[in-house]
Amino acid sequence: MCGYGERVAARITELILDAHDPELLARFWCEVLGYVELQRDGEDIEIGPPGVGFGGPQPTIVFNRTDEPKAGKLRLHIDVNATDRDQPEELERLLAAGARVADIGQTGTEPWHVLADPEGNEFCLLKRRVPEV
Incomplete structure (x- = not known):
């Protein structure tokens, strides 16, 4: 059970989503959320709120390039x-x-x-x- 009034030990800063096409998903989610591209690492792309970036009140999203097929829900x-x-x-x-x-x-x-x-x-x-x- 979650406690109230307790010190926060951690918070979500990034969500990682495997992607066959990080470019496509980054563009889509930037349009949906009003995010911007923050950085690239190889084929991986991180997006987040403009002017805030990593560590802000909303988590960033990293699209991690993979060839694995999506399997199920x-x-x-x-x-x-x-x-x-x-x-x-x-x-x-x-x-x-x-x-x-x-x-x-x-x-x-x-x-x-x-x-x-x-x-x-x-x-x-x-x-x-x-x-x-």
Whole structure:
């Protein structure tokens, strides 16, 4: 059980996502999140919030080049919320950016949309609008 009032020992600073095409995923997720490219290490690309970068309040994302095929549903996925529009308008924006609707067995009555990025990595668009960080 998580304790309240205890000293924080760690926080998430980076998310690492294996990618066949780091360029493609970096462009997609930069458009989705308003991130920018922070650095490259070989074929790997790290993106994060503009003007903040690594260590800021939001984690950066590293797209790690791999030839391994994606096998099945991800055990960890990203959830996003719109900051400046309602969910239906954000869904349109994400689909136009290259996301596609994904079926992982949802009923269709959920208040979120399950989507996939251009390489098939699932993520959810939640209903609530949140303030920009």
